[in-house]
Amino acid sequence: MEDFRELGKRLSNWGRWGADDEKGTTNFITPEAIVAAALLIRTGKVFDLGVPFGPDGPQSGAGGRINPILLVSETGQDQAHFPGAFHYADDYIFMPLQAASQWDAIAHVHYDGKLYNGFPANTISPHGAKRCSIEQQGKGITGRGVLLDIARHRDVEWMQVGDMITPEELDACAAKQGVQVRSGDILHIRTGWWKKFVVEKNREEWLKGEPGIGLACCEWLSRHEIAAVCCDNIAVEALPGETDKEILPVHMVLLRDMGMTLGEILNFEELAEDCARDGIYEFFFCGPPIKFQRALGSPINPLAIK
Ligand code: UVW
Numbered sequence: 001m002e003d004f005r006e007l008g009k010r011l012s013n014w015g016r017w018g019a020d021d022e023k024g025t026t027n028f029i030t031p032e033a034i035v036a037a038a039l040l041i042r043t044g045k046v047f048d049l050g051v052p053f054g055p056d057g058p059q060s061g062a063g064g065r066i067n068p069i070l071l072v073s074e075t076g077q078d079q080a081h082f083p084g085a086f087h088y089a090d091d092y093i094f095m096p097l098q099a100a101s102q103w104d105a106i107a108h109v110h111y112d113g114k115l116y117n118g119f120p121a122n123t124i125s126p127h128g129a130k131r132c133s134i135e136q137q138g139k140g141i142t143g144r145g146v147l148l149d150i151a152r153h154r155d156v157e158w159m160q161v162g163d164m165i166t167p168e169e170l171d172a173c174a175a176k177q178g179v180q181v182r183s184g185d186i187l188h189i190r191t192g193w194w195k196k197f198v199v200e201k202n203r204e205e206w207l208k209g210e211p212g213i214g215l216a217c218c219e220w221l222s223r224h225e226i227a228a229v230c231c232d233n234i235a236v237e238a239l240p241g242e243t244d245k246e247i248l249p250v251h252m253v254l255l256r257d258m259g260m261t262l263g264e265i266l267n268f269e270e271l272a273e274d275c276a277r278d279g280i281y282e283f284f285f286c287g288p289p290i291k292f293q294r295a296l297g298s299p300i301n302p303l304a305i306k
Helices: 004-011 024-028 031-038 167-177 193-200 203-207 216-223 249-258 269-278
Strands: 046-048 069-074 090-094 102-104 142-149 186-190 228-231 261-264 282-286 297-299 303-305
Touching: 004 216, 004 249, 024 261, 031 142, 031 282, 046 269, 142 167, 142 269, 167 216, 193 203, 193 269, 216 249, 249 261
Parallel strands: 142 186, 186 228, 228 261
Antiparallel strands: 046 303, 069 090, 102 261, 102 297, 142 282, 282 303
16 A cells, blocks of 8 residues: 555645635536526536534544533523613534534644645644635635445445545446546545444444545545535544554645645435435535634535535
8 A cells, every 4th residue: 555645646636726726626626617596507406415513523632622612691581781672592613613514724634744745744833724724715616516325335324433435436336326526526435434423323333433434535526626525524534544653644644735625424314315316416515614813724614516
């Protein structure tokens, strides 16, 4: 197996869109691709791909993260300090930006002291990321979405911990579904892992590991000029991965070397059912991040529209 550094060097997009580029592979999304994607809206069916943001989420304990905590500061119970007819309710949320459905900003991962495009890792300080933060993706991420339903392709409800998706399997799944992957696509890979969480409601089991892509898929994503990749698991890649020396090697290659924004913990269940029913695995996708300045990620509730 090729070392992740060698692979990263081979697939590197550093300099491809200029020395100052902070957007990475979302540069593949052209205005023409967005116009073509809009034509995929034929029925007006909308699928929200975000999971609920609340105390019952999957995250407690993962990477030191917690589930979102909601505090209602102005309630329907007592507003004596606010006389008159008008009353209102207000709230605060306390959560890691990576708590539930999320984009990983390109700056989320670095190694050997460098981020994507060679920016120094120390450009990330307690005040945030000076480079490659999630606000750089503010005009996106939108365009043609394609679902590859690997769990259905394998004829399982969900794949198992450590199950690794190969490039050949991505091709076979696309062929079986009758869909072609194109430059600028936002790719959605379904492993069934979110369904496992919904059915079993067992956070510890869910966080023990996961099915996902392996390092060989990085080359496939690069060759197909994929703009962003989303998954229904916590880290896109299979855990445990294929090397016991490094954790999250796919993260290192995709984010740091290729500049690919990753979507994690998405819910493809309703969309996948619909795709299986009508045989259409392409759709208009719209998943803008919240423009938290200098942030390393953003919660999202992306929409797939057919
Ligand atoms: C890490 O890479 C630490 O987390 P995530 O899987 O959320 O990207």
